[in-house]
Amino acid sequence: MIKKIIKVLKWTGIAIATLIIILIITVSFRQNLQFEAPYPDLKASTDSSIIARGRYLAYGPGHCADCHGDPNSRELMLKGQEVALSGGMPFKLPIANIYVRNITPDMETGIGKLTDKEIARMLRYGVRPDGTAGLNFMPFHDMTDEDLTAVISFLRSQQPVKHKVPDHEIFAMGKVVNAFLIKPVGPSGEVPKSIPRDTTxxxxxxxxxxxxxxxxxxxxxxxxxxxxxxxxxxxxxxMESAVDPENYSILTPNLTPSPSGRLYGWSQEQFIQRFRQGRVIPHSPMPWPSFSRMSDDELKALYKYLNSLKPISNEIKEIVVSNKK
Ligand code: HEC
Ligand code: HEC
Known part of the structure; x- marks a missing residue:
């Protein structure tokens, strides 16, 4: 009897061990899954007005600097200055440490060797230059051809900065997630070629x-x-507090034109002034320094759009909350 039990246990053990080995092999084989996505038909330009638009997007509404800005120049970035986009900031997640890349045109450590189309495909379709799925940190899938071209034209025009950013460190659980769950995220529909820049x-x-x-x-x-x-x-x-994530969280306010919304009763002028002020609550992860650089016209358009939304009643009473209660 005992011998029989031991035998069964032995075979169960072998079966489990075999399954684990198969899982480990499958997971490791699936780390470099290749994805298909078209290369957008874009080409960087050297036209100074196109580069200027790209620079405006990168340091303004597109807030590339908020993540790609040199962490050693963070103080300057927070004051709204244009810092080098040489990368290195870590995102410490439970399943991985992700390092924001160097997107200056340095040949060895930056994007110097990537083609315009490879950069465009990464930003629009979330497929990395090597064909693997990019992590969905960048919400620019629906950016027009014109603006994507402007951004890439600006990236090309930067001074190259030699700065080697560490590879991402993916922990065991992250590898499982990567093997089965991470898929490239692309546009929500047909992407327009361009859009009139006005205050509508x-x-x-x-x-x-x-x-x-x-x-x-x-x-x-x-x-x-x-x-x-x-x-x-x-x-x-x-969201996590930007300064004390262990002890504090922060809730985003309601921006719809409901009496319970944060913007209720704000004039267009107040809205613009609020953006010029930049960050007021230190815990806030909102990229205020970049957004404070947005033009009056763009802020007017945003104000109009937010006021055109369907009012949704949702009162956020406290913005900053302690994690202890
Ligand atoms: C919220 C943070 C964040 C913002 C904002 C952001 N990026 Fe990124 N970016 C990342 C991370 C993280 C990666 C690495 C993604 C990966 O490896 O899958 C990355 C990767 C890239 C890459 C690929 C580089 C390479 O060598 O493979 C390019 C190009 C890029 N970003 C450009 C931009 C541009 C242009 C903007 C602004 C329009 C921008 N990013 C805004 C976080 C950000
Ligand atoms: C990364 C997340 C994030 C993004 C992106 C973001 N916000 Fe916020 N926003 C927040 C958080 C968190 C708060 C609450 C803390 C604060 O007031 O800074 C906030 C607050 C606000 C407030 C209230 C400010 C006040 O004084 O009460 C307005 C208005 C606002 N956001 C508008 C916008 C607009 C418009 C955009 C896009 C241009 C935007 N936000 C993008 C996270 C974000």
Whole structure:
């Protein structure tokens, strides 16, 4: 009898060990899964007005500097200055340490060797130059051809900075996630070639949804999947404090024109002034320094768009909350 049990246990053990080995092999084989996505038909330009538009997007509404800015120049970046986009800032996640890349045109450590189309495909379709799935940190999938061209033209025009950024460190659990769950994220529909830059709600909608990612933070989401679990722009997303993530969280306000919304009763002038002020709550992860550089016209368009939204009643009483209670 005992012998029989030992035998069964032995075979169960062998079966489990075999399954684990198969899982480990599958996971490691699936680390470099290749994905297909078209190369956008774009080409960097040397036209100074196109480069100027790209620079404006990178240090303004597109807030590339907020993540790609040199961490040693963070103080200057926070004052709204244009710092080198030489990367290195870590995102310390439970499943991986992700390092923001150097996007200056340095040949060895930056994007010097990438083609315009490879950069465009990464930003639009989330497929890295080597064909693997990019991590969904950058919400520019619906950026127009014209603006994407401007951004890449500006990236090319920068002074190259030699700065080797560490490779991402993916922990065991992260490797499993990477093997089975990470897929490239692409545009939500047909991407327009260009859009008139004016002060209309249509242009505001484009900035809020396809460039500045207002919708990303001001919508409640499932933090595991990123899927919306509340109405767009009605706020309530709980985020980590930018200065003390262990002890504090911060909730995003409701931006819809409801009496319970944060913007209720704000004039256009107040809205613009609020952006010029920059960050007021130190815990806030909102890229205020970049957004404070947005033009009056772009802010007018945003104001019009937010006021055109369907009012959603959702009062966010406290913005900064302690993690202890
Ligand atoms: C929220 C942070 C964040 C913002 C904002 C951001 N990036 Fe990134 N970027 C990253 C991270 C993280 C990676 C690495 C992604 C990966 O490896 O999958 C990356 C990778 C890249 C790459 C690929 C580089 C390479 O060598 O493979 C390019 C190009 C890029 N970003 C350009 C931009 C531009 C242009 C902007 C602004 C319009 C921007 N990023 C805004 C975080 C950000
Ligand atoms: C990375 C996340 C993030 C992004 C992107 C973001 N916000 Fe916010 N926003 C927040 C958080 C968190 C707060 C609350 C803390 C604060 O006031 O800074 C906030 C606050 C605000 C406020 C209230 C300010 C006040 O004084 O009460 C306004 C208005 C606002 N955001 C508008 C926008 C607009 C417009 C955009 C896009 C251009 C945007 N946000 C993009 C996270 C974000």
């Amino acid at each position: 709600a249509t242009y505001g909608k484009y900035i809020a949804n396809s460039v500045a990612n207002c919708v990303g933070c001001h919508t409640n989401r499932d933090m595991m999947t990123g899927a919306a679990i509340g109405p767009e722009f009605a706020g309530g997303l709980k």
